[in-house]
Amino acid sequence: xxxxxxxxxxxxxxxxxxxxxxxxxxxxxxxxxxxxxxxxxxxxxxxxxxxxxxxxxxxxxxxxxxxxxxxxxxxxxxxxxxxxxxxxxxxxxxxxxxxxxxxxxxxxxxxxxxxxxxxxxxxxxxxxxxxxxxxxxxxxxxxxxxxxxxxxxxxxxxxxxxxxxxxxxxxxxxxxxxxxxxxxxxxxxxxxxxxxxxxxxxxxxxxxxxxxxxxxxxxxxxxxxxxxxxxxxxxxxxxxxxxxxxxxxxxxxxxxxxxxxxxxxxxxxxxxxxxxxxxxxxxxxxxxxxxxxxxxxxxxxxxxxxxxxxxxxxxxxxxxxxxxxxxxxxxxxxxxxxxxxxxxxxxxxxxxxxxxxxxxxxxxxxxxxx
Amino acid sequence: xxxxxxxxxxxxxxxxxxxxxxxxxxxxxxxxxxxxxxxxxxxxxxxxxxxxxxxxxxxxxxxxxx
Numbered sequence: 357x358x359x360x361x362x363x364x365x366x367x368x369x370x371x372x373x374x375x376x377x378x379x380x381x382x383x384x385x386x387x388x389x390x391x392x393x394x395x396x397x398x399x400x401x402x403x404x405x406x407x408x409x410x411x412x413x414x415x416x417x418x419x420x421x422x423x424x425x426x427x428x429x430x431x432x433x434x435x436x437x438x439x440x441x442x443x444x445x446x447x448x449x450x451x452x453x454x455x456x457x458x459x460x461x462x463x464x465x466x467x468x469x470x471x472x473x474x475x476x477x478x479x480x481x482x483x484x485x486x487x488x489x490x491x492x493x494x495x496x497x498x499x500x501x502x503x504x505x506x507x508x509x510x511x512x513x514x515x516x517x518x519x520x521x522x523x524x525x526x527x528x529x530x531x532x533x534x535x536x537x538x539x540x541x542x543x544x545x546x547x548x549x550x551x552x553x554x555x556x557x558x559x560x561x562x563x564x565x566x567x568x569x570x571x572x573x574x575x576x577x578x579x580x581x582x583x584x585x586x587x588x589x590x591x592x593x594x595x596x597x598x599x600x601x602x603x604x605x606x607x608x609x610x611x612x613x614x615x616x617x618x619x620x621x622x623x624x625x626x627x628x629x630x631x632x633x634x635x636x637x638x639x640x641x642x643x644x645x646x647x648x649x650x651x652x653x654x655x656x657x658x659x660x661x662x663x664x665x666x667x668x669x670x671x672x673x674x675x676x677x678x679x680x681x682x683x684x685x686x687x688x689x690x691x692x693x694x695x696x697x698x699x700x701x702x703x704x705x706x707x708x709x710x711x712x713x714x715x716x717x718x719x720x721x722x723x724x725x726x
Numbered sequence: 727x728x729x730x731x732x733x734x735x736x737x738x739x740x741x742x743x744x745x746x747x748x749x750x751x752x753x754x755x756x757x758x759x760x761x762x763x764x765x766x767x768x769x770x771x772x773x774x775x776x777x778x779x780x781x782x783x784x785x786x787x788x789x790x791x792x
C-alpha cells in the first residue's frame with residue numbers, strides 16, 4: 357500500500373497518548389502489589405493508585421474521593437447507574453434513558469427491569485419535555501454527555517434540573533477529556549481508551565452527596581471501592597487525561613475546523629444524510645449516510661484505500677441490526693460512515709479522504725444499478 | 727432482502743409509477759422500517775406508512791410526489 361493507514365476511528369478507541377506511554381513504561385515495574393496490603397510494595401501500589409486518582413480529580417475538577425476506578429467504561433456506566441437506582445428504589449421501578457444511549461446503558465436498564473425510553477429530535481438531542489413527564493417513581497435517569505455515534509451534545513444540566521430528585525447517571529465516555537464535564541450529575545462514567553489512555557480502565561465518579569449502593573455483591577455495599585485495575589494502566593490513563601485536557605483547546609479547535617470542512621464537502625455528494633448537530637457537538641466526530649450504499653462495502657473499500665472508519669449500518673455490524681441511534685433520529689441507517697479524528701490527524705489526510713470518498717460511493721451505487 | 731436492497735428497489739422503481747401514484751416495498755429487513763421514511767424525506771417523496779402482507783412481512787408504502 358502506498359500510504360500507511362489513516363486511522364479515523366478514535367471514537368471507538370484512541371491510540372495511546374505519548375504521555376500515557378511514558379507513564380505506563382515507568383510505572384510497570386512498581387504497581388504490581390495489592391494496594392490493600394500493608395507491606396512496602398502494597399503501599400507503593402496504593403500510592404500510585406492514589407496519585408492516579410488525584411490526577412484524574414484535578415483534570416476533571418472533582419473531589420478526589422469522588423473518583424473510583426472500574427474495569428471498563430461500560431462497567432463504570434453500569435455500576436454508576438445501577439448503584440444510583442438501587443440506593444433509591446426497589447427493582448422494577450423503571451430506569452429512564454434517552455433513545456440514543458450506548459448499549460451499556462440500555463442493557464443495564466433492561467436488566468434492572470421495565471426501562472423507559474425518552475425521545476430525541478432529528479439531531480439526536482434529548483426531548484426535555486419527555487423529562488418533564490418522567491414518572492415520580494423513576495429509579496434513575498441515564499443521559500450521555502454527548503452522543504458516541506453522531507457527536508451531538510446533550511442538555512445534561514437542563515435535564516438534571518427538570519428531573520429534580522431523580523438521580524442522574526451521565527455517560528461521558530465519548531466526551532471525557534475533550535470537553536468539560538457537564539453539571540448536574542450524581543454519577544458519571546468515562547473510558548480511558550477513548551481519550552488516549554490504555555484500555556481496561558474505566559472511571560466512575562460518584563458525587564460525595566449522592567446516594568449510591570454497590571449493585572454487585574460486596575463486603576460493604578456502601579463503600580465506593582475501586583474495581584481491581586492494572587495500577588500502571590490507571591496511572592497512564594491519568595497522565596493521558598491531564599495531557600488531553602491541557603491540549604484540548606488547541607487540538608479541539610483544529611479538529612472542529614476539519615470536521616466543519618468534512619461536513620461541507622460530504623454534503624456536496626448526491627443523496628447523503630449528514631447527521632447530528634453541526635455546531636453543538638463533539639469536536640472530533642461526524643457521521644453521514646449515503647442512499648443506496650451498502651455500509652459494509654463502503655467500510656471495506658475505504659479500508660482497502662487506507663482509511664479506517666466505523667459504520668453504524670446493519671450490514672457492517674455483527675448483530676445485523678441497524679444503529680439504534682440513527683433509527684431514533686430518523687436518519688438513514690444504511691451506507692453509514694462515522695469518522696472520528698485523532699490528535700495527529702492532518703488536513704492533508706482529511707483532504708485525501710475527501711478526494712477518494714465520492715468515487716467510492718459512485719462505484720458502489722453503480723454496482724447497485726443506480 | 728438485506729440492507730439496502732429494499733431502498734435500491736424503491737429507487738429503481740420510482741420512475742415506473744406516475745406522479746401521485748403509490749409505490750410499496752415488502753421487506754423483512756429491520757433497517758427498512760427506518761430507511762424507507764428516511765429515503766422519502768431525502769428524495770422528496772411522501773411516506774404513507776406500514777402495513778402487513780398476508781404472510782406477515784411488513785410492506786412500506788410511499789406516494790410519488792416528483
